[in-house]
Amino acid sequence: MKKLMLTLLSIGVIGLMSWNGPITPSELIDKDLPYLLAFYKTRHQEPEISLQEKETAKALAGELRQIGFDVTEDFGGYGIVGILKNGDGPMILYRTDMDALPMAEKTGLPYTSKRVPGEGQDGAMHACGHDMHMTTWLGTARALANMKDQWKGTLMLIGQPAEEIGAGAKLMIDNGLYQTFGVPDYAIGLHCSPTIPAGQVGFGKGYTMANTEKITINVFGKGAHGASPHMSIDPVVIASMIVMDLQTIVSRNIKPTDAAVVTVGVFQSGTAYNIIPDGAKLELTVRTYSEETRQYVHKRIKEICRGVAMGAGLPEDKMPEVIIPDVFTPANYNDPELMDDLVTSAQKAIGEAAVVAAEPLMIGEDFSRYGLTPEDVPAVLYWLGTAPQARIESGDLPGLHSPFYYPDPEVSIKTGVSVTTQGLLDLFNGE
Ligand SMILES: [Zn+2]
Ligand SMILES: [Zn+2]
CATH class of the missing domain: 3.30.70.360 (Alpha-Beta Plaits)
Incomplete structure (x- = not known):
């Protein structure tokens, strides 16, 4: 317990201690939600488009350093790599993308994008939910940093630039990601779904994107x-x-x-x-x-x-x-075995009814590249439901890249952090 308290104090960010046994992910996430919500709104208000993610990357790097990660910046464009070594165990890569889209936001939210269209620019908006990806990624990092007594292994967090132009994953991999930091045993990521209700997650097996x-x-x-x-x-x-x-x-x-x-x-x-x-x-x-x-x-x-x-x-x-250019975004293939493990963990985290089967789509996502290296890393990109209840009831569900799209922030953050944290804990512990 003394060691745990010291660890928590040295992290000192969430500052949580449970006197009734080990801290559960759910307790941690509930207490951390206000912090994450504020982080989310800042990211939403200050979007940066592909290859211009300078301030976003700096913010993420600072957050990770604060909770004990060893962070490398400017790795493949503005890419960042955060490593948290915590004893012997698997190394798991968890990626978020960081870029927004060059478009004007029309949601009318109180925390709407500050990058409005002006002279010579189109404005910028996180219309693909990458701000939510960053927030759940940070929330998961904070939860795992606070639960170091409950897992063993190495967490490799990737902040990837330029997903929207299909360039960022390639930039980081070509820059020697695996040669520099090691080949992970698994790679995971999530993407916001505009149609799956907030509070749920979706999994597809095999090819899920084109x-x-x-x-x-x-x-x-x-x-x-x-x-x-x-x-x-x-x-x-x-x-x-x-x-x-x-x-x-x-x-x-x-x-x-x-x-x-x-x-x-x-x-x-x-x-x-x-x-x-x-x-x-x-x-x-x-x-x-x-x-x-x-x-x-x-x-x-x-x-x-x-x-x-x-x-x-x-x-x-x-x-x-x-x-026909040589370079293209390859299809995303969700490793069936890894997916089964993550589905079990997700059901444990948010209940069986909230874990749904997702249909494959013909959209592209360069997350696929983390699995497609010569090392053939088992990878899964799952869907985080984000559709707000009111929008589901009205039937008005703007898609990704729509100027009207927005996730239900609280429920999406909590669900994404819960599911990913539980998934990582179980993978680290071989459960
Ligand atoms: Zn997109
Ligand atoms: Zn996206």
Whole structure:
């Protein structure tokens, strides 16, 4: 007990002691909630967009140092790594992202973003809930730092920049994350769900989020006067036919039980109504789960482009150019065994009824990269329910990246910290 008291005093942040046996995560979190709520509101009011998370990272690093973590800053952009060594046991990575989106907030909350649109900037908003991710991450760190007598191992906390542009995890891993700090035994993270009620969490097994790629197609043609189509090979018509044929990849080529998305989001061509231009540009987002399907979609896109161009009579040197970048956000794969363990812990923390099954989505999240290294670290990204009760009742549930999205702060913080703390405790203790 003396040792425990000393530990608590040296941490001195939460300053909690239980005289009736070991402190439970629930007791700790309840007492820490006002602190975390204030932290959350500050983060919400002071969002920073991708690759500009300077003050946010500094705040997180300061918080971790205060509770005994060894913190490295500016590791891959503004990335931070906090290490808490607590005896022999597994090393577990727990990641939060830190970036906001370049958009104006329209929630009307009393703690609305201070980064309003102004000269030359769009404003900034935590419309993807990364402020909630940071808060539950900090809450979990504070709980575990106060319960060091109840677990053994090494906690590796990651504050990741630039998730929204799919760059941050790669920045940190390419900067030698695992070479510098060691390879974790597990990697976990959470993401806010705008539809799962606050107070609940959602888990999906296997692939839960998609390979996310941007593909550009440059279509060539032969320009002419708008009144002389016979003098042209019209790239607007060719690109239009390509757009229509691309629709058959998912409907006719992909196995019906597999999943893929091919969306043409950009179609650009021409300068004036009476000129047939000599080129057109298409930009696509392509979403898949497996590598095999990803490669197959690429193959079909190239075949369709070439086929349509040949049909239009374009010569070999005017075939469409299909640009597929090497770097893309890989699909998120939730390790089944780790997920089962975390589900059991979550049920212990918040009750069986509050742990729900979540459907896979075709959105992207670069958390996937922490598991996809050559070391193949078992990883799970789970959903933290955030939808406020009143919004569920009204049926008005703005999605992530909506200027109207906001989580129910108290309930979401408490749920996220409870579930993650219990999950980590059980993993550290091999339960
Ligand atoms: Zn987002
Ligand atoms: Zn996000």
